[in-house]
Amino acid sequence: MPKTTKHRESHRSRALFLAVSVTAALFTPATPAQAASLYGIKAVSVAASKKGAPYVYGATGPAEFDCSGLTLYAFRVAGRVLPRTAEAQYESTDHISRTQRAPGDLVFFPTGGTMSHVGIYAGHDKIWHAPRPGTRVRLERIWTGTARYSRAN
Secondary structure, three states, rough: OOOHHHHHHHHHHHHHHHHHHHHHHHHOOOOOOOOOHHHHHHHHHHHHHHOOOOOOOOOOOOOOEHHHHHHHHHHHHHHHOOOOOOHHHHOOOEEEEEHHHOOOEEEEEEOEEEEEEEEEEOOOOOEEEOOOOOOOOOOOEEEOOOOOEOOOO
């Protein structure tokens, strides 16, 4: 075989190997620590669409919410079922570190050993949440360093 033919075959083999490697990397699913949940990304949009809805204790939407009612509703519309309470949502999702958080992750606020409040991470240290009676669903900066994070895959 002439030298130029061997060179072309070697080049083709390298090109094929590179193409297969890139394709495999593109279609390999990310682990929970690497990428936001697709459910979560949709849930951010759903929560944002509820901006201004009043807080009503025990409400799960579509027009009124408490904190875990908003997350339950947003994720249900996105296609992922969550339990009813903040504590149960925390226990049923994959816990992640602050550095791993991404838009669509759940943000929990502990009080006395239980998760007493929850919101949906929107990026840039902000969450969509239903804060408390007398308020409305809003985007707000995370106000404490004790927040915990999880991902609903």
